[in-house]
Amino acid sequence: MCLAVPGRIVRIFAxxxxxxxxxxxxxxxxxxCLEHVPDAKVGDYVLVHVGFALARIDEQEARRxxxxxxxxxxxxxxxxx
Amino acid sequence: MKFLDEYRDAESARRLIETIRQxxxxxxxxxxVCGGQTHSIVKYGLDELLSDAVELVHGPGCPVCVxxxxxxxxxxxxxxxxDAILCTxxxxxxxxxxxxxxxxxxxxxxxxxxxxxxxxxxxxxxRHPDRRVVFFAIGFETTAxxxxxxxxxxxxxxxxxxxxxxxxVRVPPAIDAIVEAPDNRVQAFLGPxxxxxxxxxxxxxxxxxxxxxxxxxxGFEPIDLLAGILAAVRQLEEGRAEMQNCxxxxxxxxxxxxxxxxxxxxxxxxxxxxxxxGSIPNSGYRLRDHLREHDAEVxxxxxxxxxxxxxxxxSGLILRGLKKPHDCPxxxxxxxxxxxxxxxxxxxxxxxxxxxxxxxxxxxxxxxxLPLAGMPKAAExxxxxxx
Numbered sequence: 001m002c003l004a005v006p007g008r009i010v011r012i013f014a015x016x017x018x019x020x021x022x023x024x025x026x027x028x029x030x031x032x033c034l035e036h037v038p039d040a041k042v043g044d045y046v047l048v049h050v051g052f053a054l055a056r057i058d059e060q061e062a063r064r065x066x067x068x069x070x071x072x073x074x075x076x077x078x079x080x081x
Numbered sequence: 082m083k084f085l086d087e088y089r090d091a092e093s094a095r096r097l098i099e100t101i102r103q104x105x106x107x108x109x110x111x112x113x114v115c116g117g118q119t120h121s122i123v124k125y126g127l128d129e130l131l132s133d134a135v136e137l138v139h140g141p142g143c144p145v146c147v148x149x150x151x152x153x154x155x156x157x158x159x160x161x162x163x164d165a166i167l168c169t170x171x172x173x174x175x176x177x178x179x180x181x182x183x184x185x186x187x188x189x190x191x192x193x194x195x196x197x198x199x200x201x202x203x204x205x206x207x208r209h210p211d212r213r214v215v216f217f218a219i220g221f222e223t224t225a226x227x228x229x230x231x232x233x234x235x236x237x238x239x240x241x242x243x244x245x246x247x248x249x250v251r252v253p254p255a256i257d258a259i260v261e262a263p264d265n266r267v268q269a270f271l272g273p274x275x276x277x278x279x280x281x282x283x284x285x286x287x288x289x290x291x292x293x294x295x296x297x298x299x300g301f302e303p304i305d306l307l308a309g310i311l312a313a314v315r316q317l318e319e320g321r322a323e324m325q326n327c328x329x330x331x332x333x334x335x336x337x338x339x340x341x342x343x344x345x346x347x348x349x350x351x352x353x354x355x356x357x358x359g360s361i362p363n364s365g366y367r368l369r370d371h372l373r374e375h376d377a378e379v380x381x382x383x384x385x386x387x388x389x390x391x392x393x394x395x396s397g398l399i400l401r402g403l404k405k406p407h408d409c410p411x412x413x414x415x416x417x418x419x420x421x422x423x424x425x426x427x428x429x430x431x432x433x434x435x436x437x438x439x440x441x442x443x444x445x446x447x448x449x450x451l452p453l454a455g456m457p458k459a460a461e462x463x464x465x466x467x468x
Contacts, residue, residue: 001144001172001430002117002223002275003301006084017237018200026082033200036226036340045084047278047331050170051198052227054337055278057084061329065308069093072100 004049006057007032009042023048084330088302097307098130104314105134110266111313112259112402114252115221115273116143116430117301123435125303127310135310138266138402139435141255142273144220144248145172145428147355147400150388152248153178156217157186158383159246165381166192166209168202169217176427179388199231206235206243215377218245221252223275225366226340229347232368232375246377247367250353252276253284254364259401260292267402269313271306272298274328279344281336286324299327347372357396357424391416394423399432406433406441413437 046053160167206214235243295316299309353365
C-alpha cells in the first residue's frame with residue numbers, strides 16, 4: 001500500500017489549479033501531481049505514490065548505503081559497474 | 082531502473098548478511114511495520130537468510146489489512162446505491178466484507194471503479210455531476226497527502242457530489258500499543274520509510290527515547306532493508322536506542338512540510354479501530370468538521386452494520402509479532418488469499434498472504450502427508466516400495 005516508485009520528471013505543466021508533471025518510470029510515463037515537491041525540475045528523480053511525488057531523491061544520500069558497504073571491504077565488483 | 086536495481090545487488094546483499102551475522106551475538110527480535118517491507122523481506126527470503134542472527138516479525142503495516150470489516154461493509158452498502166459511484170484503490174476492491182466484495186458487487190451491476198490516484202476519483206465526480214461519487218480513502222500517512230488533496234480539490238472546484246469514506250491509520254500509536262503490551266517480544270523496529278518521507282522522523286525519535294528501543298528508518302529494497310537491520314542490530318549490541326535514518330535519499334528529518342500542511346488542513350487525529358487488533362487511541366485521521374459535506378459516512382445513511390469476524394483467525398497475534406502465519410492451523414488450508422479469514426490474508430501485503438505467495442509451507446502436523454493436487458500418491462510414485 002505504501003509502495004512508492006522512483007521516476008524521472010520529463011515535463012512540468014499546470015493542470016487547472018494543480019502543479020503537475022510527466023514522470024518516466026523505465027518505459028512507462030504517468031501524470032504526477034508535483035504540488036508537494038515545488039522545487040523539483042525536469043530531470044530530477046522523485047518518489048511517486050498514488051500519483052503524487054512525495055520527495056525529490058537526493059543523489060548524494062543515495063550513494064551513502066554503498067559507502068557503508070565499502071567500509072565492509074571487498075566491493076570490487078560493485079565499483080566496476 | 083535507477084534507484085531500484087542497485088539496491089537489489091546480490092553481492093552487496095550477501096556482504097551485508099554476513100556483517101549482520103557477525104555483529105549479532107544473540108537472536109534479536111526485529112519488527113517491520115510496513116506491509117511493503119514485509120512483502121520484500123519474504124519475497125527475497127531475507128528472514129530465512131538471517132534466521133540465525135535475527136527473528137523478523139511482521140507488524141500491522143498494511144492499511145488494507147487493518148481496515149475494519151464494518152468499514153468494508155459500509156463501502157459495499159454505499160456502492161449498492163444506484164446513484165453512487167464508488168472509487169477505490171485496486172487492492173481494497175478484492176477484500177471480502179461480511180457477505181461479498183466490491184468486485185463481485187460490480188459484476189452484479191454496481192458502479193465500482195478502480196483508480197490509480199485519488200485525483201482520478203475527483204475527475205469522475207466532475208464528469209458525473211448527477212451521481213454521488215465516493216472515494217474509499219484508506220492508507221497510512223504516506224497516502225494521506227494524496228487523499229487530502231482529493232478533498233481539498235473537490236472543495237475548491239465546488240464538487241458537492243464528491244465524498245470520501247475515510248479509514249486512515251497512523252503508525253506511531255500502533256508502535257506504542259505493540260511495545261506497551263505486557264507480552265511484547267519486539268526489541269527493535271524497522272521504521273516505515275515512506276511514512277517518514279511525509280511526516281519526518283521526529284515522532285520516531287520520541288518513540289525510541291520513550292520506549293528505549295532502536296528504530297532504523299529504512300526503505301523497501303533488499304539492500305535498504307539489510308542496512309536497516311544492520312543498524313538496528315548494532316544499536317542493540319551496543320546498548321543504544323535511537324532513531325537512525327537509513328533512508329536518507331528520500332527521508333528528511335522534517336519530512337515534507339507542504340504535504341503535512343495539507344493533511345493537517347483536511348484531517349484531524351482520532352481514535353481508530355484496527356482489524357485484528359482493536360481500537361488504538363489517536364491512531365487515525367478523520368475529516369475536519371468543516372468538511373462534513375464531503376464525508377461519505379454523513380452523506381450516506383446506510384443504517385446499522387452487523388459484522389462477524391472468524392473466531393479461528395489469529396491475525397491479531399500475528400500483527401503484534403506474537404505468532405507467525407504458519408502457527409495458524411487454518412493457514413493455507415481453510416484460509417488462503419482467495420478465501421481469507423482475516424486481516425493478514427486479505428491483501429497481498431499482509432504477512433499471511435506474503436508467506437502464502439512465496440511458498441512458505443504450513444507447519445500444521447498432518448498436512449505434509451496430503452498429496453498435492455494432480456500428483457501421484459507417494460506409494461504409487463515409488464516403485465518397489467511396499468505399500
